[in-house]
Amino acid sequence: MTFGRTRSVTLEGLAGSVVEVEAHLSGGLPAFMLGGLPDAACAQSPNRVKAAAASIGHSLAQSRITVNLSPASIPKNGSGFDLPIAIAVATALGLVPPERVGDVVHLGELGLDGSIRSVRGVLPAVLCAARAGCRDVAVPVDNAAEARIVPDIRVHPVAHLADLIAAHAAGVETLGVSAPERAPRLSVAKVTPDLADVVGQEEARTALELAAAGGHHLFLLGPPGSGKTMLAERLVSILPRLSREQSIDVLAVKSLLGVTAAELSLEGLPPFVAPHHSATQAAIIGGGSSAVRPGAITLAHHGVLFLDEVPEFKAAALQSLRQPLESGRVVVSRAKASVQFPARFQLVMAANPCPCGLGFGKGVGCSCTPLAKRGYLGRISGPLLDRVDLQVQVPAITRSSLAGHAGESSATVAERVLAARKAQAERWDGTPWRLNSEVPGSKLRRGRWRLSPSVTTDIDRSLDRGQLTLRGYDRVMRVAWTVADLGGRLTPTRDDVGTALTLRNQGPVAA
Ligand SMILES: [Zn+2]
The missing domain is CATH 3.30.230.10 (Ribosomal Protein S5; domain 2)
Known part of the structure; x- marks a missing residue:
């Protein structure tokens, strides 16, 4: 031979x-x-x-x-x-x-x-x-x-x-060595941060729950130390667990980066990925000179991508998030060919109100000029923010809020999130969407899902007065449906729309 x-x-x-x-x-x-x-x-x-x-x-x-x-x-x-x-x-x-x-x-x-x-x-x-x-x-x-x-x-x-x-x-049946049949662990008592640790911050907690329930992207604006990172880290603890197929997708990405046996787990916790603002564009979206490696957005597939201090990120890196946010995948181009990776992630962004971080509330101690303040949040591009349905302020923690009772645990909140997801799955059955965040605004403004004018009267007026853009209007509508789903109501009420309006009005767009 x-x-x-x-x-x-x-x-x-x-x-x-x-x-x-x-x-x-x-x-x-x-x-x-x-x-x-x-x-x-x-x-x-x-x-x-x-x-x-x-x-x-x-x-x-x-x-x-x-x-x-x-x-x-x-x-x-x-x-x-x-x-x-x-x-x-x-x-x-x-x-x-x-x-x-x-x-x-x-x-x-x-x-x-x-x-x-x-x-x-x-x-x-x-x-x-x-x-x-x-x-x-x-x-x-x-x-x-x-x-x-x-x-x-x-x-x-x-x-x-x-x-x-x-x-x-x-010609033996079993080749090579007989390594022990180690099945991947199905459950691990890994300690994940719990929402019960978050004291106060009722509005931000509500926003986090809505984000989990409807799959909405989230923006948190607040001074350093207000707990923005703490909140973001806890989003995965209230999201539904991944299916076996989704877990395999997540592990396949890790495998490309050299997963070790110790990291193997099909426990189904969605990934939480938080790249530093100094990360290169390749580290965020994927790239590399020889073998193309997946970036943070692909590691966050089926999970959460958290960008802390988002105005500090390179503009090009933020810009490159737009295509994956739309399509759920990223195409990394190279000299000879382009490589595609999955990148369906939930985006959480956090920012200080100004470069020094103190320009909040009365802004005592803030030394930033009005121009510097505007320029700081202006670094986050409008088209990117347009995809973020929930934009809330996280105030500094006060002594009185610390005295408040401890919040609900992640397990309790996760139950409501699961029920709200079930309601959405039933409503959007037979459509391309499964979550309220995925539904185009026009579908909620016209036809079958249009709400009665008595429910939308407040935002209709805001739209007429130019206080709300059409895109802003659509974001409010998507969140209003999630508010209703979490409350177990079949359609949003005027109050639900009001809650949604409050929770999108506090971001850099309004600031
Ligand atoms: Zn400042």
């Missing part, structure tokens, strides 16, 4: 393609050629394969080897092709029976001593292999736990090239 073939997977973002790895041995000058669009890391594979083969007693120094990765049109990324290339070569050398490996997907980097090292992106790669109908996948031992999350595929954890070749040659 001078020909060998096996399979692997290449990833572009989270999307994978099954790749056929073929090796030919032929006469002629010794060489090791690799074709089929390998990237820089993949192009180094022949060196590692030669060293690993030599370490287990098979010198390739006198061989002329041609390896082809097909389909040739798709870029092959990363060092995970070491293992399938080594197995294809071993088959061509007659060390492994071809029928043993033709359908097995191999993933893994080789150490110079033949050890098999973990690689990134094993979970999305195995998901892709399973969808393509593959039944067996050989992965590095350290990646076995994430691979096992994928149903309907047999995972063979492998530690060393020599062991794997021996197992293939012997």
Whole structure:
């Protein structure tokens, strides 16, 4: 046999393609050629394969080897092709029976001593292999736990090239080492911050509950120390738990960044991601020079993206949030191709009222000029704020508010949120929307969902007087429906509309 073939997977973002790895041995000058669009890391594979083969007693120094990765049109990324290339070569050398490996997907980097090292992106790669109908996948031992999350595929954890070749040659059912069957943990007693810790701040708590119930984006304006971050961190504790499919989506993103077995959990808590304002645009939306890495907005997929001190973020980074907010995904363009990542997140932004932070209420101690104050909040672009239905002020904590009784726990609030979500799911059944925040304003102003003029009289008047823009009007309507859903009412009342109006009127637009 001078020909060998096996399979692997290449990833572009989270999307994978099954790749056929073929090796030919032929006469002629010794060489090791690799074709089929390998990237820089993949192009180094022949060196590692030669060293690993030599370490287990098979010198390739006198061989002329041609390896082809097909389909040739798709870029092959990363060092995970070491293992399938080594197995294809071993088959061509007659060390492994071809029928043993033709359908097995191999993933893994080789150490110079033949050890098999973990690689990134094993979970999305195995998901892709399973969808393509593959039944067996050989992965590095350290990646076995994430691979096992994928149903309907047999995972063979492998530690060393020599062991794997021996197992293939012997025709054993279970390849490689018998790593313990560690199922991913389904529940973890991880302590998440609880809303009961938040004292006072009734209005901000209401806004947070509405945000969770209707999926509305949220803006918190207030002085330092008022608890904006504390509130934002607690949003995930009142959001519905993720489904198993959503949890796998979240873990697949982590896998691209090199998830460790300790971080694996399908407990279903939505992710909370809070990039620092000095973060680069690539860190926020994704990017990178060689392999494109997902950014904070993709890590926040199915969860919350929190931007604290939002006026301090780079304008370009804020600008780049608009497309993902609209489409739920982000396209990261590179020189040769563009990579797409999922990015359906709930946005929470927080800002101080002015550069010094004291320009609140009477503004005692604030030294900022009116111009500096206006310019500060003006850095947040209007089109971005237009997508934020809830814009509230979080006042400084006073001694009297500290004396107040402790607030409700997250568990209590989460129950109401769940009921409100159920009401929305029933109402929007048969439409493209599931949450009030997703419904276009025109649908709430006209036709079936239009409210009676007696309910909307206050905002109608504000609109007529020019105190409210049409976009502002639509934001109020969306929130009013969520107020009604949380209150268990079938349609919003005039009071519900009033509550919604109060909770959108306090942001930078009004300030
Ligand atoms: Zn100030």
